[in-house]
Amino acid sequence: MQPLFQPIVDLSTRAVMGLEALARGPAGTALEFPDRLFAAAHAAGRLGELDMLCSERALECAVAAAVPPPLLFVNAEPAVMNQPLSPRLIELIDRGLPFREIVEYTERALPALPGSAMRIAGLAQEWGNGLALDDVGVDPMSLAFLPILEPEVIKLDMSLIRDPHTAHAGAVCALVRAEAKRTNAVVIAEGIETEEDLHTARRLGARWGQGWLFGRPARIDHVDHQYDPEAARALRPPRPGFHQPAGTPFEVAARHRPASPGTADALAAASARLRDLIADDDVSIVVASSPDAGLAGITVTPQELAGRARSVILLDNPIPDEFAAAVIGPGYGYAMCVRAADAVELVTLDDLPAVAAVTRVLLNRQG
Template structure:
């Protein structure tokens, strides 16, 4: 999470353009500790971007706003990732884990040669790539591509800011990250119905997948107690340290075994082979396609979408199935986000995902499979989203 720090009135601001920052590689990251809430040992650090000190672009709010205005947000985000890795690699005592943010605007572009060089040369730590909530609905295909590459390189994934937008919970089982980061707003209002619902889903997902839960924004001892009550085992915030240069963090605080807490990378998990129907058939018994069966399955899809005001619909429809298109349009009217794809096969697939809930309809020829178990529904969705990559 790119976090602004307090401005110093003693330092005059110098005018500087975003073009000059990019050309001169003038990003200097700071690093905030992430700690084990039980021991307070530092398990990793999060890289937070800063522009040149003393300039109008020193702080991330102005830095990223200037890049967005200039249409160069992707370039800036790539440079921030490069500089974070460069500084951590050069450190006398590298951290066990390095958390690096990925803006949605950067996911639609190829990785830079410099970034690939840094990763392929071998990192003395495990990188954790943080996707923001905005990434999931904005660029789902690119998200799957980058997630797959990170796993192939032996790195990990985190979903950041969980709790700000409930729609991200719908795609949580599709991404299935190693780390789930609870937004600081949940710590501030731990007793609301929204917080309880979010944390219940996160705890369930963490139990199912082995994901580590991090709480952000821990500023007091009371916040620490709340974070643990909400299910977090790691945390970050001013209670444990503000963003500083990496050489200002005492390496004796590092828990070098923290890397083994995270699930082992799974190359190919985010880019599975096969078709949606083939995947569905591995998890449920196929039946003969009948008008009644299709009608009932579509009704179940609509009901699932109607009960979730944050539902996401992903569908892939053959061009020769116009009678289904009308029903899917009715389904789409119930959803908050809709992704429609052309089917490259003689397959019809429709998925509805809501927070902690999912349902899928898959047909091929005269065979029908329906799924209401979330993990296989998520597996079918991964195949569909890879068509967007």
């Protein structure tokens, strides 16, 4: 394994802010390029091992570089998330990296293994590193996961640069700009090959970019860049614990809005709102927890919760005495949380960041 590295630059100054590591197999063989390499690993049942090895090699090469980059972007595939980190990877990180590692999630990673994705996100923050969400714009699900993950970096898919005048591109970039402004995330445009692409990327809201205009992938010992010494500090500081909020879904919801009595009318109204949302074609994610025996007054069933969502996650380890359901689509969210202890209490949320916080609690209870 000999990874290649491609520069990521500031679109205003063209200063190099960091490198993205790109997996490559043995040079000159049929497995040199990642599509065949990962397909072969999948067929052999060793995809997770290969992905872990790619991460190890990326860190090893960057650590050994004469001038390490300030930021190193490393991809994380779903297959690697449901296994422990390798001893070698932990060793490299524990020694102290001379750069800030940015773990890149694809939109496939989050719905496939949400609990593991949250766990690795939490580790990245504890170790002082960061997160990026890749391929944003290919599927509405990536937009729905943005407020849940709250990455330091949002990467626009190159299809938006190639066809920037469509209604889809406009809607995606408007949502990304709003989320970046709210969370202080940096937006990166991929696939910049010409000066026209660069101007398009800036019009769409990107601050940084990567593509052949700034450099093709190369071995790190062939990389000759002057790095911006402030690049690592250009990203938001780490937030340990953000992806593993303390408490149950109801307790987290009640921090954002006081609980009210769970009367029959209030529960019926909240359930009706939930039904309306999950019947909508635009719903991307539904995450829910319901006791096996149900709760009095809750008439929404797990089958209804599936609705038309692109990703439905029903907890197989529900919270006793609590019902919680969160619905998130591009730019909106709704959560209904009920606790039936001494009395029935209800919290409903339609503020997207608050709904995302409840969703993170739920996802942390899922494998």
